Amino acid sequence: xxxxxxxxxxxxxxxxxxxxxxxxxxxxxxxxxxxxxxxxxxxxxxxxxxxxxxxxxxxxxxxxxxxxxxxxxxxxxxxxxxxxxxxxxxxxxxxxxxxxxxxxxxxxxxxxxxxxxxxxxxxxxxxxxxxxxxxxxxxxxxxxxxxxxxxxxxxxxxxxxxxxxxxxxxxxxxxxxxxxxxxxxxxxxxxxxxxxxxxxxxxxxxxxxxxxxxxxxxxxxxxxxxxxxxxxxxxxxxxxxxxxxxxxxxxxxxxxxxxxxxxxxxxxxxxxxxxxxxxxxxxxxxxxxxxxxxxxxxxxxxxxxxxxxxxxxxxxxxxxxxxxxxxxxxxxxxxxxxxxxx
Amino acid sequence: xxxxxxxxxxxxxxxxxxxxxxxxxxxxxxxxxxxxxxxxxxxxxxxxxxxxxxxxxxxxxxxxxxxxxxxxxxxxxxxxxxxxxxxxxxxxxxxxxxxxxxxxxxxxxxxxxxxxxxxxxxxxxxxxxxxxxxxxxxxxxxxxxxxxxxxxxxxxxxxxxxxxxxxxxxxxxxxxxxxxxxxxxxxxxxxxxxxxxxxxxxxxxxxxxxxxxxxxxxxxxxxxxxxxxxxxxxxxxxxxxxxxxxxxxxxxxxxxxxxxxxxxxxxxxxxxxxxxxxxxxxxxxxxxxxxxxxxxxxxxxxxxxxxxxxxxxxxxxxxxxxxxxxxxxxxxxxxxxxxxxx
DNA sequence: TTGAAAGCGCTAACAT
DNA sequence: ATGTTAGCGCTTTCAA
Numbered sequence: 001x002x003x004x005x006x007x008x009x010x011x012x013x014x015x016x017x018x019x020x021x022x023x024x025x026x027x028x029x030x031x032x033x034x035x036x037x038x039x040x041x042x043x044x045x046x047x048x049x050x051x052x053x054x055x056x057x058x059x060x061x062x063x064x065x066x067x068x069x070x071x072x073x074x075x076x077x078x079x080x081x082x083x084x085x086x087x088x089x090x091x092x093x094x095x096x097x098x099x100x101x102x103x104x105x106x107x108x109x110x111x112x113x114x115x116x117x118x119x120x121x122x123x124x125x126x127x128x129x130x131x132x133x134x135x136x137x138x139x140x141x142x143x144x145x146x147x148x149x150x151x152x153x154x155x156x157x158x159x160x161x162x163x164x165x166x167x168x169x170x171x172x173x174x175x176x177x178x179x180x181x182x183x184x185x186x187x188x189x190x191x192x193x194x195x196x197x198x199x200x201x202x203x204x205x206x207x208x209x210x211x212x213x214x215x216x217x218x219x220x221x222x223x224x225x226x227x228x229x230x231x232x233x234x235x236x237x238x239x240x241x242x243x244x245x246x247x248x249x250x251x252x253x254x255x256x257x258x259x260x261x262x263x264x265x266x267x268x269x270x271x272x273x274x275x276x277x278x279x280x281x282x283x284x285x286x287x288x289x290x291x292x293x294x295x296x297x298x299x300x301x302x303x304x305x306x307x308x309x310x311x312x313x314x315x316x317x318x319x320x321x322x323x324x325x326x327x328x329x330x331x332x333x334x335x336x337x338x339x340x341x342x
Numbered sequence: 343x344x345x346x347x348x349x350x351x352x353x354x355x356x357x358x359x360x361x362x363x364x365x366x367x368x369x370x371x372x373x374x375x376x377x378x379x380x381x382x383x384x385x386x387x388x389x390x391x392x393x394x395x396x397x398x399x400x401x402x403x404x405x406x407x408x409x410x411x412x413x414x415x416x417x418x419x420x421x422x423x424x425x426x427x428x429x430x431x432x433x434x435x436x437x438x439x440x441x442x443x444x445x446x447x448x449x450x451x452x453x454x455x456x457x458x459x460x461x462x463x464x465x466x467x468x469x470x471x472x473x474x475x476x477x478x479x480x481x482x483x484x485x486x487x488x489x490x491x492x493x494x495x496x497x498x499x500x501x502x503x504x505x506x507x508x509x510x511x512x513x514x515x516x517x518x519x520x521x522x523x524x525x526x527x528x529x530x531x532x533x534x535x536x537x538x539x540x541x542x543x544x545x546x547x548x549x550x551x552x553x554x555x556x557x558x559x560x561x562x563x564x565x566x567x568x569x570x571x572x573x574x575x576x577x578x579x580x581x582x583x584x585x586x587x588x589x590x591x592x593x594x595x596x597x598x599x600x601x602x603x604x605x606x607x608x609x610x611x612x613x614x615x616x617x618x619x620x621x622x623x624x625x626x627x628x629x630x631x632x633x634x635x636x637x638x639x640x641x642x643x644x645x646x647x648x649x650x651x652x653x654x655x656x657x658x659x660x661x662x663x664x665x666x667x668x669x670x671x672x673x674x675x676x677x678x679x680x681x682x683x684x
Numbered sequence: 685t686t687g688a689a690a691g692c693g694c695t696a697a698c699a700t
Numbered sequence: 701a702t703g704t705t706a707g708c709g710c711t712t713t714c715a716a
Contacts, residue, residue, distance in 0.1 A: 008707090011708095011709055011710085011711095012709070012710070013709080014690090019685075021687085022686070022687045022688075023687095023709090023710080023711095024497070024686080024687065024688080024710095024711075024712075025685085025686055025687070025713060027709095027710065028685095028686085028711090028712095030540075035686085036685070036686080037685060040685080040686085044688050047704080052485070054459065054462050054463050054485075055463050055709095055710085056404075056463070056465060056708090056709055056710070057463045057465065058400060058404045058409060058464070058465050058466050058708085058709080058710090059692090059694095059708070059709035059710040060709075060711075061400045061402050061708045061710090062400045062401050062404050062691095062693070062694090062708090062709080062710075062711095063400075063691075063692050063709075063711045064692085064710080064712095065692065069443075074430075075434075077419065077425050077428050077429055078422075078425050078426070078429065081423055083419050084420070086419050086686095087418075087419055087420065088444065090419075090445070090446055092443070096446070098443060099443050099460060099464060100443065100445075101411075101441050101443045101444075102432070102442060102443075102444050103432070103436070103440065103442075104432055104668050117396065118441060121396050121397050121398070122399050122400070122441060123398060123399065124570060132709090139356045141395070143394070147351070157711090161715065203716090229604075239668050244464075249465045260632050264632050266633075285629075285700060286629065287627075287629035287632055287633075289606075289629065290602050290605075290629055290632070290633045291604050291629075291632045291633055291634065292609075292633065292634040305658050308715055323679065351693090353692095353693055353694085354692080354693070354694070355694095363702075363703085364702065365693090365695090365703095366695075366696080366702075366703065366704045366705095367693095367703075368694095369693095369695060369696090369701055370695090370701095370702085377701055377702085378701065378702080379701060379702090382701080382702085397693095397694085398692090398693055399690085400693080400694090401693030401694040401695090401708090402693075402694055403691070403694090403708095404693080404694075404695095404707095404708050404709070404710090405693075405694045405695045405707075405708050405709070406694080406695065406696095423691070450714085494690090527708075528697065536687080544693075588714080591694080614713085651699090
């Protein structure tokens with residue numbers, strides 16, 4: 001136990017006194033203001049260093065009415081997609097001198113609403129956001145829009161909120177994945193879909209349906225299961241499908257995690273992969289390479305999306321214009337052994 | 343493109359004018375000060391709501407000399423251990439009204455040093471930190487210690503910095519894992535160790551060595567490989583070991599990721615798991631359950647460690663005492679098929 | 685090139 | 701129970 005030492009922080013006033021100059025000169029010198037002589041700058045910086053001065057960002061923010069902080073609201077850090085996005089966000093932010101404050105919503109709309117209030121109170125200069133799967137109403141972003149604080153959204157976005165959007169074509173992702181299975185020779189392709197309240201998952205479902213139709217395959221209702229994509233949902237889906245008289249011979253999983261579970265469940269049910277059943281997941285995780293058979297996937301570029309979101313956001317902050325451009329990031333079909341034609 | 347609207351923020355002064363009372367009364371009312379009449383509080387809150395007032399945390403922080411922000415410095419968000427820790431940190435922080443600003447060091451000491459400066463400038467109320475594998479000198483934390491700002495460290499800690507420490511017994515983890523393989527009948531147990539500049543990995547190596555010794559197994563130098571645990575390192579290790587006349591029949595991997603790669607590499611080299619080779623990794627990831635054979639591991643409780651770190655930190659912040667207690671979190675041996683006795 | 689002074693929005697000691 | 705006032709540390713007009 002050590003008592004808190006009451007060493008007051010060094011301020012620009014301390015530096016000013018030390019040099020017998022005014023605080024404003026010190027401030028300007030430290031900020032490399034053009035009108036300050038090199039001599040003064042050097043002296044000021046030397047003393048600052050000597051005294052161990054560090055800018056008080058709180059005071060600076062208050063007086064500049066700018067915090068240099070970007071707020072990030074994401075559903076959960078646990079998913080590799082978001083972890084990568086966060087890395088991208090972090091890196092670009094830091095490289096541009098922004099700090100990042102982060103909140104997870106855990107897919108709860110209420111938490112999302114709460115978090116926007118926190119971000120507003122913190123007076124962030126901009127917001128990067130991926131909505132929860134359930135977010136319908138986006139009124140909680142109005143406060144930023146009204147103040148001209150830009151909000152960049154990625155992946156799960158709402159076009160009702162102005163600001164840059166970074167997305168992938170989820171329809172195409174599912175279409176490509178489904179067609180890949182069909183090209184492999186699959187005749188009975190099933191889809192474990194996500195919640196219908198999320199556009200991302202609706203698009204994926206549409207892509208799935210259209211791929212079947214374009215390839216003259218019937219869409220059997222029992223082959224299209226919608227769920228929250230929990231572990232249990234995935235296991236249930238496999239159980240249901242494998243008890244059908246006409247078992248599917250191909251499965252498109254709406255998420256990376258459900259794909260992994262489907263594959264594991266099918267395997268332990270004695271289904272031979274990929275001979276009897278091909279599987280592909282929408283969303284790729286590191287693990288997909290390690291399982292047996294390795295799991296094919298459509299990769300969504302998380303890192304890139306996070307990176308672009310902040311880049312666009314900073315552009316808005318700097319220009320004081322809110323640009324509602326849409327950036328479509330390319331997806332990538334990763335064919336692995338779970339869907340390999342022999 | 344929308345032009346930034348210049349709507350000034352609502353302040354307590356606006357509320358004060360509206361009600362013909364003083365700003366301090368407003369401030370007190372909003373903060374539920376005991377000396378303010380219920381009637382006034384209600385009026386103030388009603389008007390605040392009406393006007394869409396939101397506390398300016400920047401101004402509040404400056405005047406209170408307290409930001410309600412906790413800084414977090416971690417090596418990388420990509421690892422599941424840190425992602426979980428971050429979740430724990432986030433949750434406890436938010437539940438206690440703290441915001442969290444996060445920086446990744448990417449295992450770079452220089453970045454770690456830079457990040458401490460940022461955190462200092464941001465005047466965080468406390469710091470949660472997991473050191474890089476290479477951090478030796480910890481002078482960059484002195485600035486916090488001197489000011490009485492608590493620094494809680496977890497996993498990779500330095501006892502040279504005062505403050506709570508949340509750790510696991512890495513010696514025990516490796517000892518337990520190694521002995522588990524020995525009990526299985528393994529006679530030639532190898533260890534892919536991490537860098538010797540990190541205490542965590544040194545402890546693990548010691549645990550490995552001692553388990554061999556206590557069980558009267560020789561420690562052959564070629565069975566103990568130290569590395570940075572990159573993907574390439576893991577592959578190289580497998581190649582080296584599998585070309586030995588006396589191939590190991592058990593491997594203890596110093597990290598979760600290296601364990602997964604070792605297992606995959608061994609499999610594709612045609613080694614039968616677990617018949618010819620048992621594998622266990624120190625650190626568990628979701629993926630360990632999904633690979634074939636499922637990969638045994640010693641689980642390190644990331645979520646719990648993050649949670650405790652913040653709990654202890656907040657205790658220090660509130661009491662204005664820096665408590666250097668050490669919390670040892672229990673580890674868990676997860677026996678899966680990669681080390682299963684038949 | 686530098687200084688003086690006001691102000692960012694809130695809090696808190698002191699007064700009433 | 702409420703008002704007055706000063707101040708947190710910095711930036712920024714305006715003046716010199």
